[in-house]
Amino acid sequence: EKGDFEHYMLKEIFEQPKTIQDTYRGRIKADQKEIVLGGLLDVFPKIVNANRIIIIGCGTSWHAALVAEYLIEEYARIPVEVEYASEFRYRKPIINPGDVVMAISQSGETADTLAALKMAKAQGALILGICNVVGSSIARETDAGVYTHAGTEIGVASTKAFTAQVTVLTLFAFKLAKERGKISQELYEQLIGEMLAIPDKVQTILLSHPNIKKVAEKYKDAINALYLGRGYLFPVALEGALKLKEISYMHAEGYAAGEMKHGPIALVDDNLPVVVVSAKDSYYEKVVSNIQEVKARKGNVIAVVTEDDNGLRNMANDLFEVPESHPAVAALLAVVPLQLFAYYIAVMRGCNVDQPRNLAKSVTVE
Numbered sequence: 001e002k003g004d005f006e007h008y009m010l011k012e013i014f015e016q017p018k019t020i021q022d023t024y025r026g027r028i029k030a031d032q033k034e035i036v037l038g039g040l041l042d043v044f045p046k047i048v049n050a051n052r053i054i055i056i057g058c059g060t061s062w063h064a065a066l067v068a069e070y071l072i073e074e075y076a077r078i079p080v081e082v083e084y085a086s087e088f089r090y091r092k093p094i095i096n097p098g099d100v101v102m103a104i105s106q107s108g109e110t111a112d113t114l115a116a117l118k119m120a121k122a123q124g125a126l127i128l129g130i131c132n133v134v135g136s137s138i139a140r141e142t143d144a145g146v147y148t149h150a151g152t153e154i155g156v157a158s159t160k161a162f163t164a165q166v167t168v169l170t171l172f173a174f175k176l177a178k179e180r181g182k183i184s185q186e187l188y189e190q191l192i193g194e195m196l197a198i199p200d201k202v203q204t205i206l207l208s209h210p211n212i213k214k215v216a217e218k219y220k221d222a223i224n225a226l227y228l229g230r231g232y233l234f235p236v237a238l239e240g241a242l243k244l245k246e247i248s249y250m251h252a253e254g255y256a257a258g259e260m261k262h263g264p265i266a267l268v269d270d271n272l273p274v275v276v277v278s279a280k281d282s283y284y285e286k287v288v289s290n291i292q293e294v295k296a297r298k299g300n301v302i303a304v305v306t307e308d309d310n311g312l313r314n315m316a317n318d319l320f321e322v323p324e325s326h327p328a329v330a331a332l333l334a335v336v337p338l339q340l341f342a343y344y345i346a347v348m349r350g351c352n353v354d355q356p357r358n359l360a361k362s363v364t365v366e
C-alpha cells in the first residue's frame with residue numbers, strides 16, 4: 001500500500017530509516033560491541049581465509065558491490081573484484097580454490113546473476129548471496145548468505161534495497177576486518193556506532209525534501225546530467241545517474257571525478273548540471289578542484305555536501321546537505337538526496353516513476 005505517498009518509489013525512499021535499521025537489527029549485538037551475521041556463521045572461517053572475493057551483480061546491485069569492494073579492501077585487506085554478472089558468466093574468468101564468489105540481488109531472480117553464480121559454483125568456489133527476496137532462486141543456489149530486510153520493493157527503481165544491501169555489506173566488511181585482526185576493537189566499535197547513527201541522519205535528509213524539490217524544478221528540462229564522486233562516493237555518483245536516467249529518461253552519466261579530465265569535461269557548458277557528491281573525507285580537496293574545473297567552464301554545480309562544509313557550499317550553484325559521518329558509511333547518506341532528486345525530476349517530466357518504460361522489476365531474461 002502506498003498510504004499517503006503518491007508513488008511507491010517515494011514511499012520506499014522515505015522508508016529507509018526503518019529499512020536500514022531492520023537490516024542491521026539483531027546483527028549488531030545489544031552491547032554494540034559486535035556484529036553477528038547468522039547466515040554466514042558456518043562459512044565465516046573460510047571467508048576470513050579467502051584469497052579473493054569476487055562480487056557480481058547487475059545495475060544498482062552492482063553499485064552496492066563497488067561500495068563493498070572499497071570497504072573490504074580498505075578495512076579487511078582481502079583483494080576484491082567486482083564484475084557485471086552478464087560479463088562474468090560469458091567470459092572465461094579464473095576461479096581458484098580459496099575464492100569466494102558473492103552475488104548481490106534484490107529480487108534474487110536476475111537471470112545473469114543466477115547463471116554467473118551457477119558457473120562459479122560448478123568451478124568450486126564458495127558461493128554467498130545478499131538477497132532481499134526470501135527463498136528466491138539466487139538465495140536457494142548459494143552456500144550461505146545474508147538477507148537484506150528492506151521489505152517488498154515495488155518501484156522499479158531500486159532505492160531502499162540499495163541502502164539495505166550497502167548496510168549488510170558494510171557490516172560484513174567491518175566483521176571481516178575484525179576477524180582478520182586488521183582493525184582494533186576500538187575502531188570496530190566506533191564503526192558500529194557510525195552505522196547505528198545512520199537512520200536518524202537519513203531522516204534528517206528526508207526532511208530536506210522541499211529544498212531538493214526546488215532544485216529539481218530548476219534542472220528538470222536539462223538534456224544531460226553528469227554525476228561525479230570519488231572513493232565511497234564514486235558508486236553513489238553512478239547510482240544517482242542510473243536513478244535519473246531510468247525514471248526521468250534524462251541522459252545522465254556517473255563518473256569517478258578524477259576521470260572527468262579524460263573526456264566528460266568536453267560536455268561541460270552552461271546547460272549542463274553537474275552533480276558533485278562530496279564529503280569531508282580524504283578526497284575533499286580533490287573534489288574542490290573538480291568543481292573549480294566545472295565552474296570555469298560555466299557548468300552548473302549541484303553539490304552534495306556535509307553540514308560542516310564551508311568550502312564547497314560557496315562554490316556550488318545548489319546544495320543538498322547531508323549530516324556528517326565517517327567516510328565508511330557516507331554512501332548510505334549521500335545517495336538519499338540523489339534518489340529524491342531523480343524522483344522529483346521524473347514526476348515533473350510526467351514520467352511513470354514506478355513503472356518506467358522498457359523496464360521490469362526483475363530481469364529474468366538474459
Ligand code: M6R
Nearest residue numbers: 059060061105106107110157158
Ligand atoms: O534484483 P536485482 O538486484 O538482481 O536487480 C538488478 C538490476 O536489474 C536492478 O538493480 C536495476 O538496475 C534497477 N532497476 C535499478 O534501479
